[in-house]
Amino acid sequence: MSTDTHAAANRPSALATLIRNPLAGVFVALTAIFAVSAIISPYFMTAYNLSVIARGVAFVGLVTIAQSSLMILGELDLSLGTIGGLCGVVSGMLMVQAGLPWGVALVLALMLGMALGLLNGFLVTALGLHSLVLTIGTAGIYGGAILVLTKGVAITGIPEGIQFLGRGDVLGMPVPFLIMLLVLAVALFLTTRTPIGRYMYAIGNNAAAARMLGIRVDRIRLLVFTLAGGLAALAGMLMVARLGTAQPSIGQAWVLAPIAASVIGGVATTGGVGSPLGAIFGAGIIAIIENIIVLFGVSPYWQGVVSGAIVVLAISFDALSRRYLRRDGA
Amino acid sequence: MNKFAMSLAGLAMAMPLGAGAQEAPGTATKDSYRFLIVPKVVHPWFDKVNEGAEMAAAALEAQTGADIEIVYSAPQAADVVQQVQIVESAISTRPDGIAIDLLDPSGNRASLEAAQSQDIPLVIFDSVPPEGMDIPYIGSDFCEQAKMASRRLVEVLGGEGEVAIMMGVPTAPNHSIRAECHREVFAEHEGITVVAEGIDNDSIEVAQQQAAAIMQANPNLKGWVASDAAGPIGIGQAIIEAGKEGEVTLVGLDNLPEMLDMIRSGVADSSSASQPELQGYWSVMLLWAQATGAPVPDYLDTGNAFLTQENVDG
Numbered sequence: 001m002s003t004d005t006h007a008a009a010n011r012p013s014a015l016a017t018l019i020r021n022p023l024a025g026v027f028v029a030l031t032a033i034f035a036v037s038a039i040i041s042p043y044f045m046t047a048y049n050l051s052v053i054a055r056g057v058a059f060v061g062l063v064t065i066a067q068s069s070l071m072i073l074g075e076l077d078l079s080l081g082t083i084g085g086l087c088g089v090v091s092g093m094l095m096v097q098a099g100l101p102w103g104v105a106l107v108l109a110l111m112l113g114m115a116l117g118l119l120n121g122f123l124v125t126a127l128g129l130h131s132l133v134l135t136i137g138t139a140g141i142y143g144g145a146i147l148v149l150t151k152g153v154a155i156t157g158i159p160e161g162i163q164f165l166g167r168g169d170v171l172g173m174p175v176p177f178l179i180m181l182l183v184l185a186v187a188l189f190l191t192t193r194t195p196i197g198r199y200m201y202a203i204g205n206n207a208a209a210a211r212m213l214g215i216r217v218d219r220i221r222l223l224v225f226t227l228a229g230g231l232a233a234l235a236g237m238l239m240v241a242r243l244g245t246a247q248p249s250i251g252q253a254w255v256l257a258p259i260a261a262s263v264i265g266g267v268a269t270t271g272g273v274g275s276p277l278g279a280i281f282g283a284g285i286i287a288i289i290e291n292i293i294v295l296f297g298v299s300p301y302w303q304g305v306v307s308g309a310i311v312v313l314a315i316s317f318d319a320l321s322r323r324y325l326r327r328d329g330a
Numbered sequence: 331m332n333k334f335a336m337s338l339a340g341l342a343m344a345m346p347l348g349a350g351a352q353e354a355p356g357t358a359t360k361d362s363y364r365f366l367i368v369p370k371v372v373h374p375w376f377d378k379v380n381e382g383a384e385m386a387a388a389a390l391e392a393q394t395g396a397d398i399e400i401v402y403s404a405p406q407a408a409d410v411v412q413q414v415q416i417v418e419s420a421i422s423t424r425p426d427g428i429a430i431d432l433l434d435p436s437g438n439r440a441s442l443e444a445a446q447s448q449d450i451p452l453v454i455f456d457s458v459p460p461e462g463m464d465i466p467y468i469g470s471d472f473c474e475q476a477k478m479a480s481r482r483l484v485e486v487l488g489g490e491g492e493v494a495i496m497m498g499v500p501t502a503p504n505h506s507i508r509a510e511c512h513r514e515v516f517a518e519h520e521g522i523t524v525v526a527e528g529i530d531n532d533s534i535e536v537a538q539q540q541a542a543a544i545m546q547a548n549p550n551l552k553g554w555v556a557s558d559a560a561g562p563i564g565i566g567q568a569i570i571e572a573g574k575e576g577e578v579t580l581v582g583l584d585n586l587p588e589m590l591d592m593i594r595s596g597v598a599d600s601s602s603a604s605q606p607e608l609q610g611y612w613s614v615m616l617l618w619a620q621a622t623g624a625p626v627p628d629y630l631d632t633g634n635a636f637l638t639q640e641n642v643d644g
Contacts, residue, residue: 049422056415152500152529156436167440239411245436247501249409294419300372300404 022274026265026281029314033288041295049291051174055242057287058176060257061280062235065180065187066228067258068279072191073224074204074271075131077120078255079139080232085251086142087113088236092155092246095162102162110233116142117229118222125218139255146248155246166242176238180280183231187276196220204271261286264314285314356624362397363390365617366420367610368430370502371408371532374586375559375606376431379455382610383429390618400614401425408499408532410437417441427451427617429610434501435460451620455609458503466620468612468630469504470604475634476508476557479581479602480515482636483553486579486599490521491552494544496528496537496565498558505532508557508583525551530561534588537564538571545572552578559584562601566592585637593642600638608632 037044063080070077087109094105120138124131168175191197199220202210211217235254240246258279259269265282267274289307298306367383369376380402387398403420405412410433418441420428428445432438432454439460445452446463454467483493495512498505509527516522525548528540537560545551545568554569556562562582566589569578575597582589582601592598609632616626 043423046422049419052415052418052422055418059411147529152497152531153506154434154437154501242440243410243414243434243437244439245434247410247434247437249407250411252407252409253411290415291419294403294416295423297401297403300402300406303406 022266023278023281025317025319026278026285026314029264029317030281030284030288032317033285033310033314037288037292037295041292043295044292047172049295051169051172053287053291054177055174056290057280057283058174058180059235059239059242060254060261060287061177061180061283062183062231062238063254064258064261064279064283065183065276066231068262068265068267068274068276069187069191069200069224070131070228071259071262071267071269072204072271072274073200073221074207075124075221075225076135076259076269077117077131077225077228078135079116079120079142080228080258081251081254082139082142082146083113083116083229083251084232084236084239084254085248086116086146086149086236087233088240088250089146089149089155089246089248091237092158092240093149095159096155096157096246102159106162106237109237110230113233113236114226114230117232118226120229121222121225124225125221150246150248152248154248156244158240158244158246162237162241163244164241166238166240167244176242179234179238183234184276184280191276196223200224201272204273206272257286258283260311264311286311356619356622358621358623359394360396360426360621362399363426363618363621364399364401364423365614366401366403366425366428367613368413368416368420368428369402369404370413370431370433370499372404372406373532373560375584376404378606379431379610379613382607382612383614384610385607386611386614386618390614398614398618405433408433408502410434410501414438414441418444421445421448421450424448425450426621427453427614429453429455429613429617430457431455432457432460432503433499435503437501439463451617453613453616453620455613456504456604456606458507464628466616466626466628466630468609468616468632470632470634472504472507472604473511475583475602475604476511476555477515478634478636479555479583479600480512482600482602483555483579483581484515484519484522486581487522487553489519492523492525492548492550493553493555494526494528494541494548494551495524496530496540496554496556496558496561498529498556498561499531500529502532502558505557512555512557528561530556530558530564532558532560534560534564534567537561538567539564541565541568542571545569545574545578554578554580556583559586559589562598563588563592566597569597585635590637590642593637593639596639600636603635603637605632605635 091105091109094100095102123134165175199215203217207217236250239250261282262279265278267279289310293303383400387400390398403416413433452465454465456469459465459467497509516524526544530537554565565580580598582598585603589601612630619626
């Protein structure tokens, strides 16, 4: 047998490479849930329903990209939901009460989100606090600010111009979903094709070792916290555009869901492992579960049990497939 | 006139009648109907709405022989985003009608427009439609319900004293209307001062926390009214925990079992109650009527009841 033939024989097949991909488990779980839903519900595969799912995943997806990037770094930001809500409300006030053009309000609210994210990052790095603990506090502050500004009452009269960003479609796809895909592409480029991405994984694996290697750990942390705040703000403003009002409740559902989506998607809470793409697959699983619960008319008192059981099944499937792959690779 | 001419004349006379019978309002029939009930949140008050809806379904099944399915789909939290997602997902299943209690008319508008664009009949219960949208709605007179409660409180207090209002979900039209009508009644009496307003977001736990803090900050507070069903239950718990039974008067809202117990035990003086079972019953009836092509009224008033120790078990 020649050397070339021997090498070819040892080279893993395309299928084996695909199976060994860390995203394979969650992708198969997502595909399985999608296929089962399509088979058992005649309504699932309609264009309208797929559009509803895509639009739903877009908002929580943006926050999931932000949270999973922080988790890769070994951090957690529990205030992302309230940053989104606060920036949504502020953008509404800027448009309706200050009369600013929606483009200007959007930029200002984005800057506010980035500033709040930067503040979180600064407090984490300067005080040496764990981000989980610190952001419990800042979430309370930002959430309280929403109530102070709105007194609990939604801001109505949002200009119709911005509503296209939340309600509109391009080529049959919801605009917020397309924006989320664009952000995901940028996040994947950042995490896989740039030194910043490599530094994020290095810090998440071992921050002390990364520092010894000369990586500016605090600077990377500040950058990711700032970008995460900006993404949460973007999600909040797109939700304002979708509803046509700035609701004080925006962001309430973006605290645990993005963490759950990230974990389902294979992002480790301890840092250094995972990808925003896997996290979006996880968000997709959650969005489909929420959709089929309504399609099947599941009793509201059983919804938590059903959705929780499906999530446990999805995570178990992913964990079992990883164990199988490790054994296969050994 | 020969037979052929007679037949033509008969056919000509019969055609308009036949065509008219097909197009007559309320004559379209189906073997089965599926109606969706979407409340504000998982909540015992809405369970009573659902009971009324099931009652109507049973009545229609008995009378028409058609299968009537009621799908009850509630947001896990009083969050308009969740409610919109439920309605949008439900539209995909092409139901024969959707009855919904709106968390926020502006926030719900797009999903209601989506349903209308697909010719799905709509009914709004316990709330009012978004401005400019032609949707039949059902409920009691929210303002009158609130005024019955606040007038009673003024009467019990002898027209003097500090009072507080629990506002429910501020963006919900029925809650905000009730809160405003409470204020109107209190403003008519110089001796009554509104010293605090709380927001409980239709949560008993939040209402209890808010009420406890407000009573702590206002030791001379003499009375409470509420704008939602959860509010007075939380207020009552806070009154018990503060040991202020008999000292602070509570006039509640609606007829949840805990509210009735508080009236029986004397923690609450009384309650001004809407009738959720009737709202659920007539929501289904109006959806069914629309599905058959029948005209329906713009508004249907299910009335209010005033409950005291004398009639609470009556």
